[in-house]
Amino acid sequence: MPKPAVHTVVREPLRSNSRSNRARILAAARQELGRNPDVTLEEIARTAGVVRRTLFGHFPGRAALLEALAEEASEALRGVVTAAPDAEEAPERALARFVLSIWPVGDRYRLLLALARRDLGTERVSDILAPARDEATAILDRGRRAGVFHDHLPAPVLSAALEALTLSLLESVNTGAWADDGTRTAAATLVAAGVSDEAATSIVEGVASEMRADTSEA
Structure with missing residues (x-):
């Protein structure tokens, strides 16, 4: 007697649906945490359009959800x-371009950084920021050797100070005391690194204009 045919179940649609649910949950979490840092997971699930069980299937708790957002920010x-810009670019321009590039990421995840310090710890926040910190340190080191940035602090120390400045400005956005598209922060960073006010403003305006032109051509 012939054996009945074995039908293979295609799992890809399920996996695709799972990825879609996860993405919707993360998007809803960014939105709702921005409005209310103490929002419940149930409220996030409703905003994402999924049932509570689906959210908990992806993220068994608040810490797991924040960790996923932290990894998203790190990526x-x-x-x-x-x-990052060419290593041959003038360091003051490279630093302006770098700050202008990372500001939208910081602005998107600014509330997460504050929550991560509370829920995941300062060490995890440091891990998230490590790639940006390393790049900033390399630019500052070039600038110090070229004589355009302060040399009274080692590059890693100056980088940490400028990182603290950026985080403070992002926190000011959280409280409503500061509004920026990145240009004011980039200028403040250049000034703090040792560039004059007038030169910093001119450099940032020039680099921002170039970046807008590149975006429109893309």
Whole structure:
């Protein structure tokens, strides 16, 4: 007697649906946490259009959800670093371009950084920012050797100070005390690194204009 035919179940649609649900949950979490840092997972699930069980299937708790967002932010920063400007670019322009590039990422995840310090710890936040910190340190080191940045602090120390400045400005955005598209932060960073006010403003305006032109041509 012949054996009945075995029908293979195609799992890809299920996996695709699972990925879609996960993406929707993360997007909803970014949105709702931005409105209310103490939003419940149930409220995030409703915003994402999934049932509570689906959310918990992906993220068994608040810490797991924040960790996923932290990794998402880290990947975004790594993407910016990978697309970093040519090492031959003048260091003051390179620093302006770098700050202008990472500001949208920081702005998108600014509330997450504050929550991560509370829920995941400062060490995890440091891990998230490590790729950007390393790139900034390399640019500052070039600038110090070229005589355009302060040399009274080692590059890693100056990089840490400028990182703290950026995080402080992002926190000011959280509180409504600061509004920026990245240009004011880039200028403040250049000034803090040792560039004059007038030169910093001119450099940032020039680099920002180039970046807008590149975006429109893409």
